Amino acid sequence: MSHTYRVTEIVGSSTESVDDAIRSGISRASKTLRNLDWFEVGAVRGHIENGRIAHYQVGLKVGFRLEETDSGTGDLPG
Amino acid sequence: MSHTYRVTEIVGSSTESVDDAIRSGISRASKTLRNLDWFEVGAVRGHIENGRIAHYQVGLKVGFRLEETDSGTGDLPG
Amino acid sequence: MSHTYRVTEIVGSSTESVDDAIRSGISRASKTLRNLDWFEVGAVRGHIENGRIAHYQVGLKVGFRLEETDSGTGDLPG
Amino acid sequence: MSHTYRVTEIVGSSTESVDDAIRSGISRASKTLRNLDWFEVGAVRGHIENGRIAHYQVGLKVGFRLEETDSGTGDLPG
Amino acid sequence: MSHTYRVTEIVGSSTESVDDAIRSGISRASKTLRNLDWFEVGAVRGHIENGRIAHYQVGLKVGFRLEETDSGTGDLPG
Amino acid sequence: MSHTYRVTEIVGSSTESVDDAIRSGISRASKTLRNLDWFEVGAVRGHIENGRIAHYQVGLKVGFRLEETDSGTGDLPG
Amino acid sequence: MSHTYRVTEIVGSSTESVDDAIRSGISRASKTLRNLDWFEVGAVRGHIENGRIAHYQVGLKVGFRLEETDSGTGDLPG
Amino acid sequence: MSHTYRVTEIVGSSTESVDDAIRSGISRASKTLRNLDWFEVGAVRGHIENGRIAHYQVGLKVGFRLEETDSGTGDLPG
Amino acid sequence: MSHTYRVTEIVGSSTESVDDAIRSGISRASKTLRNLDWFEVGAVRGHIENGRIAHYQVGLKVGFRLEETDSGTGDLPG
Amino acid sequence: MSHTYRVTEIVGSSTESVDDAIRSGISRASKTLRNLDWFEVGAVRGHIENGRIAHYQVGLKVGFRLEETDSGTGDLPG
Amino acid sequence: MSHTYRVTEIVGSSTESVDDAIRSGISRASKTLRNLDWFEVGAVRGHIENGRIAHYQVGLKVGFRLEETDSGTGDLPG
Amino acid sequence: MSHTYRVTEIVGSSTESVDDAIRSGISRASKTLRNLDWFEVGAVRGHIENGRIAHYQVGLKVGFRLEETDSGTGDLPG
Numbered sequence: 001m002s003h004t005y006r007v008t009e010i011v012g013s014s015t016e017s018v019d020d021a022i023r024s025g026i027s028r029a030s031k032t033l034r035n036l037d038w039f040e041v042g043a044v045r046g047h048i049e050n051g052r053i054a055h056y057q058v059g060l061k062v063g064f065r066l067e068e069t070d071s072g073t074g075d076l077p078g
Numbered sequence: 079m080s081h082t083y084r085v086t087e088i089v090g091s092s093t094e095s096v097d098d099a100i101r102s103g104i105s106r107a108s109k110t111l112r113n114l115d116w117f118e119v120g121a122v123r124g125h126i127e128n129g130r131i132a133h134y135q136v137g138l139k140v141g142f143r144l145e146e147t148d149s150g151t152g153d154l155p156g
Numbered sequence: 157m158s159h160t161y162r163v164t165e166i167v168g169s170s171t172e173s174v175d176d177a178i179r180s181g182i183s184r185a186s187k188t189l190r191n192l193d194w195f196e197v198g199a200v201r202g203h204i205e206n207g208r209i210a211h212y213q214v215g216l217k218v219g220f221r222l223e224e225t226d227s228g229t230g231d232l233p234g
Numbered sequence: 235m236s237h238t239y240r241v242t243e244i245v246g247s248s249t250e251s252v253d254d255a256i257r258s259g260i261s262r263a264s265k266t267l268r269n270l271d272w273f274e275v276g277a278v279r280g281h282i283e284n285g286r287i288a289h290y291q292v293g294l295k296v297g298f299r300l301e302e303t304d305s306g307t308g309d310l311p312g
Numbered sequence: 313m314s315h316t317y318r319v320t321e322i323v324g325s326s327t328e329s330v331d332d333a334i335r336s337g338i339s340r341a342s343k344t345l346r347n348l349d350w351f352e353v354g355a356v357r358g359h360i361e362n363g364r365i366a367h368y369q370v371g372l373k374v375g376f377r378l379e380e381t382d383s384g385t386g387d388l389p390g
Numbered sequence: 391m392s393h394t395y396r397v398t399e400i401v402g403s404s405t406e407s408v409d410d411a412i413r414s415g416i417s418r419a420s421k422t423l424r425n426l427d428w429f430e431v432g433a434v435r436g437h438i439e440n441g442r443i444a445h446y447q448v449g450l451k452v453g454f455r456l457e458e459t460d461s462g463t464g465d466l467p468g
Numbered sequence: 469m470s471h472t473y474r475v476t477e478i479v480g481s482s483t484e485s486v487d488d489a490i491r492s493g494i495s496r497a498s499k500t501l502r503n504l505d506w507f508e509v510g511a512v513r514g515h516i517e518n519g520r521i522a523h524y525q526v527g528l529k530v531g532f533r534l535e536e537t538d539s540g541t542g543d544l545p546g
Numbered sequence: 547m548s549h550t551y552r553v554t555e556i557v558g559s560s561t562e563s564v565d566d567a568i569r570s571g572i573s574r575a576s577k578t579l580r581n582l583d584w585f586e587v588g589a590v591r592g593h594i595e596n597g598r599i600a601h602y603q604v605g606l607k608v609g610f611r612l613e614e615t616d617s618g619t620g621d622l623p624g
Numbered sequence: 625m626s627h628t629y630r631v632t633e634i635v636g637s638s639t640e641s642v643d644d645a646i647r648s649g650i651s652r653a654s655k656t657l658r659n660l661d662w663f664e665v666g667a668v669r670g671h672i673e674n675g676r677i678a679h680y681q682v683g684l685k686v687g688f689r690l691e692e693t694d695s696g697t698g699d700l701p702g
Numbered sequence: 703m704s705h706t707y708r709v710t711e712i713v714g715s716s717t718e719s720v721d722d723a724i725r726s727g728i729s730r731a732s733k734t735l736r737n738l739d740w741f742e743v744g745a746v747r748g749h750i751e752n753g754r755i756a757h758y759q760v761g762l763k764v765g766f767r768l769e770e771t772d773s774g775t776g777d778l779p780g
Numbered sequence: 781m782s783h784t785y786r787v788t789e790i791v792g793s794s795t796e797s798v799d800d801a802i803r804s805g806i807s808r809a810s811k812t813l814r815n816l817d818w819f820e821v822g823a824v825r826g827h828i829e830n831g832r833i834a835h836y837q838v839g840l841k842v843g844f845r846l847e848e849t850d851s852g853t854g855d856l857p858g
Numbered sequence: 859m860s861h862t863y864r865v866t867e868i869v870g871s872s873t874e875s876v877d878d879a880i881r882s883g884i885s886r887a888s889k890t891l892r893n894l895d896w897f898e899v900g901a902v903r904g905h906i907e908n909g910r911i912a913h914y915q916v917g918l919k920v921g922f923r924l925e926e927t928d929s930g931t932g933d934l935p936g
Binding site: 008009010011012013014015020021024025028029055057059 | 080081082083084085086087139141144
């Protein structure tokens with residue numbers, strides 16, 4: 001049997017660290033997407049205020065398994 | 079507090095110019111997505127008919143802030 | 157008139173071949189997305205069990221035309 | 235039936251704008267190539283003289299359909 | 313002695329499979345180019361009609377050895 | 391004789407268009423750098439406010455010829 | 469507990485097809501490497517003789533789990 | 547009004563962690579550059595001594611807003 | 625005198641963090657390879673279970689100096 | 703006035719060195735193409751026989767200015 | 781203790797060879813920058829006049845260690 | 859019959875030139891690997907001491923044909 005996966009792209013952010021931005025993004029995604037399976041880190045960026053890092057922003061591709069009956073409920077917008 | 083952003087990929091098109099294809103794509107996305115925040119231009123392509131450019135097609139990644147309560151309404155399909 | 161397209165990213169899989177994984181992914185996407193127009197193959201990966209390929213996984217970007225009235229029904233989740 | 239396309243690479247230039255350099259390149263290519271079908275924009279560069287942009291140079295890949303009988307007439311050199 | 317090779321870019325297409333699109337493109341190129349030596353696969357794309365793959369399009373770079381006396385006959389256009 | 395060139399990276403912005411953001415960045419650079427010679431466009435991004443493009447931001451690499459006697463005056467910071 | 473994986477790069481070849489070149493490379497690797505876990509396809513190339521594809525060559529990264537006690541036996545050379 | 551930004555490339559290092567190397571680099575840059583606005587992480591490398599990580603080195607692009615009157619004071623060398 | 629270095633590719637994993645996955649991979653490699661000199665981080669991925677990150681996987685290229693007499697002992701498999 | 707340039711891709715080879723392969727390729731191209739203007743080096747490869755480099759192969763993109771009246775004479779094949 | 785490095789981008793040129801263009805660029809940079817530590821070669825290009833290479837241009841990233849007290853003297857412009 | 863090739867990554871170095879670093883790396887690899895077939899140049903880097911190039915370091919992928927009976931002798935470590 002052949003599963004199909006869907007890949008969605010998000011940006012997690014954190015005032016603390018790169019790892020925390022990753023966890024924050026995954027945590028938010030898991031609130032509205034079922035069957036989250038894997039992630040891959042993309043661009044790591046951040047903003048600086050007054051010479052200090054104000055927050056980290058980490059691009060993430062998140063993959064999850066589509067169920068045969070999925071049809072648009074429980075979605076992230078976009 | 080840590081916002082999470084969603085990145086969606088679209089292709090805007092125009093018979094006029096690259097800039098117009100960008101604006102057209104953003105305009106269409108804004109009809110059904112809230113909190114659009116930024117975009118990034120990807121591939122710029124187009125079709126040629128009778129030796130002239132028939133239309134421009136511009137790949138765009140569009141980012142928008144997820145609200146804590148977003149759960150799949152007001153979405154672009156896909 | 158300027159159409160806007162939406163690009164969604166999926167991973168098709170198959171125990172048989174690369175081509176079958178492509179077809180499987182497109183077939184699944186077509187169940188819930190209207191106006192599928194084109195695809196582009198990304199990463200081609202797979203898993204190995206007992207020294208043999210257990211299944212192929214093919215990343216696919218799938219483009220489809222947005223209708224003026226699309227607003228979030230008939231969507232793939234995510 | 236399976237068409238084959240040929241992709242040729244050119245650089246269009248203009249003293250006016252990026253869009254004008256694209257149009258200029260396509261226009262020149264259409265003088266000697268039949269069946270131009272699509273283009274894709276590559277590197278966008280330019281030269282500066284006296285602190286102002288002297289001209290824009292836009293790399294373009296241009297695709298056109300090969301006819302079954304094409305054999306080297308009506309070609310761009312190179 | 314130092315040979316020089318020429319690299320030309322084509323797009324082979326097929327309604328059947330990726331492999332068939334590769335073979336189709338090489339076959340077409342061999343009708344008008346001598347001394348074809350190697351190929352490399354680039355982008356693999358395709359079009360979808362009614363939820364099924366209508367045709368595959370495979371970008372190919374094709375290399376062939378230039379003879380010392382080659383001067384523009386037997387060419388692919390462009 | 392062998393010239394050496396220096397490449398500096400800037401981001402030009404504009405509320406109007408991509409071309410205007412390019413011109414704006416080059417214009418600013420030319421105020422404090424001598425011998426500007428060429429530019430290359432990198433990432434094209436922008437911000438969206440209320441569903442409309444608020445400004446375009448275009449990454450630019452700008453090259454200029456170093457004079458034998460250059461030693462740090464008339465510089466862009468950084 | 470944290471596993472470490474090793475990634476080795478091979479090129480599988482076949483006179484038949486891309487898929488066959490993938491299977492051929494994995495099959496050869498499995499003769500001397502334990503615990504093969506996944507693969508990823510890289511460059512797809514081939515040689516042409518007399519206007520026909522003589523053989524396909526497919527670059528593959530192959531990953532396998534290192535056992536705690538692995539120390540250099542059962543290795544592919546290089 | 548159109549701001550212009552300058553992007554400078556640095557490598558931050560740390561004996562502790564990737565995050566610490568990022569912070570260390572930003573901190574050093576903020577000593578001599580005004581208006582630091584954002585950063586982007588590039589290559590993450592490090593050196594190993596006696597089988598342990600001796601230090602992490604993180605490539606960073608750092609962007610800052612140019613003031614209209616900037617003319618080369620308060621600069622990082624190079 | 626000219627040293628030659630060898631680059632081997634591994635994937636370190638951890639249930640804790642990206643940094644811990646890097647350290648774990650380097651630590652494992654140092655058990656069987658002499659003269660480890662540097663590393664470079666590649667893809668950062670991970671798996672998700674029940675909406676939480678189950679483990680991080682970090683691709684690493686690890687370089688080490690070849691001794692003149694190295695001939696295949698003390699090797700990582702593959 | 704806006705010139706258009708054509709970019710052709712060749713592979714120069716040499717038994718001696720990388721530089722000699724570049725010169726050899728440019729020299730061959732100049733025999734049949736007018737108005738050669740610039741080149742850019744791509745992949746640098748080579749073959750090994752009996753543990754020694756048998757020849758170097760250097761991919762080159764070569765640009766030349768199209769004359770308004772060019773129509774397919776004096777061409778490299780392909 | 782954590783050093784920070786600065787990376788500056790230059791283009792060295794030479795009428796003789798690629799290696800000479802590298803050396804020429806490094807030599808020029810060392811006249812005004814202290815503590816040069818490493819370089820990395822980027823794009824290798826050149827200009828052609830009358831069918832022969834008129835000069836080579838080699839893009840270089842040059843890294844150097846920032847001293848704690850560096851504040852903008854002895855700089856390359858830009 | 860289908861050969862399988864193995865690709866190993868090394869870094870050759872030289873105090874003299876880029877070409878010499880390539881030859882040095884290939885020469886070292888040929889001492890312990892049989893059937894070396896081809897190489898491809900990757901990153902070209904180097905170190906600078908007292909404003910002069912102290913040594914060049916050239917990344918190389920080296921391919922060689924696996925014999926049916928290869929099982930881990932005559933290997934480069936790693």
